[in-house]
Amino acid sequence: MPPERSPGDEGTHTVEVSAEQAARETALVEQVVASFEGAESPRLKQLMQALTRHLHAFAREVRLTEEEWGGAIDFLTRAGHITTETRQEFVLLSDTLGLSMQTIAINNEAYQDATEATVFGPFFVEGAPRIDNGADLAFGAAGQPCWVEGRVTGTDGNPVSGARIEVWEADEDGFYDVQYDDGRTAARAHLFSDQDGTYRFWGITPTPYPIPYDGPVGEMLQAVGRSPMRTSHLHFMVSAEGSRTLVTHIFVDGCDYLDRDSVFGVKESLIKDFVLQPPGTPTPDGRDIGEREWASVRFDIVLAPA
Amino acid sequence: MPPERSPGDEGTHTVEVSAEQAARETALVEQVVASFEGAESPRLKQLMQALTRHLHAFAREVRLTEEEWGGAIDFLTRAGHITTETRQEFVLLSDTLGLSMQTIAINNEAYQDATEATVFGPFFVEGAPRIDNGADLAFGAAGQPCWVEGRVTGTDGNPVSGARIEVWEADEDGFYDVQYDDGRTAARAHLFSDQDGTYRFWGITPTPYPIPYDGPVGEMLQAVGRSPMRTSHLHFMVSAEGSRTLVTHIFVDGCDYLDRDSVFGVKESLIKDFVLQPPGTPTPDGRDIGEREWASVRFDIVLAPA
């Protein structure tokens, strides 16, 4: 019986080496795999053995040179050194290799009409301020005012009240608060859905922004001719007792980068119509925002059961 | 025609998911692979596409959880932060996953009777002092005196004169000089082979030592029940014009850890007889080392052509 194929390795290629060379390389793989036999946790054993097989298969397939190996060590080292509490280069690496999105896909299997998940990204911060429904979470962040409203329900159609809704976004210059040096908290907050599942808040209209590209991940993107831009989006994390926590974004329909999000996060169902409102258009809550253009968007959220 | 298998993925397993889920996951892999199409360097394109396939295949095969993904990000972050000029956690990670040794195997294919290569390790330092043939490279490092001699030849049997021989080793407490805080240089040097290809020096008898295990790699080894110990060894790097540079060790026959080197570096041909010499035995060069036991070993080096 032929050995089973691992999923997703279709399209990889076998390289010609001498039988003795191949035997040596295979023997080494098996030696490393065997070294994990003593792991107390069967899951850890499985993870390390599978990691070993795929990592060695990669190196053998491409005939990784020592110089390339050194380049990879250097890349990881620089990624480690640029990483701080607020800059996570390894998350960016995972994001730009599509691994983050694949992990999301694996862990959020389609469930009826539950809202689709997308990447978490590196800019979520624990402890963002709580706002009341209808309040403004911009906290002075520059950008066009944007009214966001919707309703949280379960896949059974019943409203979910008291769902915790975390929202975070970049300002119109493309920066999250934590990317500034001044310790500001802006364009992020959490709120809770009302008794009938509805929620509403003022934020700012999302604009495209680059992921941080002044580090090794940025160099990689440049070397392969990829843009660091993310499709305009607003982050949500929605949690409620008895429901699967949803981490997602909504994306702005018509954004230039819809088809080449640098982290592969866009899903058709998450593209929303952000309706531009001419200056002077009355606001939904009567708020006076002066003679400015603003936008509004509706995002109804359907949570899968936990 | 069935797709080719990549080498070394034998033994991986396919996981049952719904056809729609599998299609989604495969589509994402292909989207990421396609994003590298624009790379100017065909080699970089090949590397990134193969890395993407194997990385995604790993995540899909094990059904990587978001918590495990987070654990991996945390692991890499901690590895990055513990890494300094003299502590290279990513090299340790590569070593303990056998990737370093696999890279060595790929790049040093068997060539006639050329001396086999093994891992470089994280403790080589550029600019080690030059010593004359027959001198002592211990520079005060604690350990049993050990006389090392041999001859450098090509695979044609002709002596290689002027070969640059870099040697480095741990002291009897298991530490390299760079692991001390005091900036010492000890138990490392370079020398050159004589006109007839011979070389000789005093070093110290290698003893087993653990790779640094106070970081994430050490935690991993502990979690899987592996020892951090390296089989007793002496590092060599030998280079000469027209020859393939050889990075290798010699290992001490009889060492307790011969069969479970933490970095998979041991090769039968590199295990050498370190002959113990009782106190008072005359030294090869007449040096007076007092009433101490010492050792001697012979290591003839055969360089493949470049």
Ligand SMILES: [Cu+2]
């Ligand atoms: Cu693979």
Ligand SMILES: [Fe+3]
């Ligand atoms: Fe974002």
Ligand SMILES: [Fe+3]
């Ligand atoms: Fe060593």
